Amino acid sequence: MYRLELTPRAQRELDELRSKEFDRIVGAIQKLGQSPRPVGARKLRGPIYRVRCGDWRIICAVFDKDQLVIVGKVTRRAEATYDKVDELF
Numbered sequence: 001m002y003r004l005e006l007t008p009r010a011q012r013e014l015d016e017l018r019s020k021e022f023d024r025i026v027g028a029i030q031k032l033g034q035s036p037r038p039v040g041a042r043k044l045r046g047p048i049y050r051v052r053c054g055d056w057r058i059i060c061a062v063f064d065k066d067q068l069v070i071v072g073k074v075t076r077r078a079e080a081t082y083d084k085v086d087e088l089f
Contacts, residue, residue: 013074028053036062061089
């Protein structure tokens with residue numbers, strides 16, 4: 001089982017969500033502890049992956065050696081969603 005961590009940015013973004021979206025996205029994040037690369041996850045670069053959750057995107061880094069998943073960003077899909085993902089971690 002992988003340990004989950006949230007960056008301060010990801011925590012802020014989660015705190016701003018409405019309850020219905022919050023529950024769905026938190027459920028998807030919790031599943032990352034069991035399966036850090038779920039079906040449909042897409043590798044962006046290096047250890048960084050994108051997980052879709054409806055119109056929302058969860059940007060996370062997976063470190064297998066440490067069994068750690070760090071969630072760096074939770075945002076709606078937009079043109080700038082994947083800009084500067086290297087700077088998140």
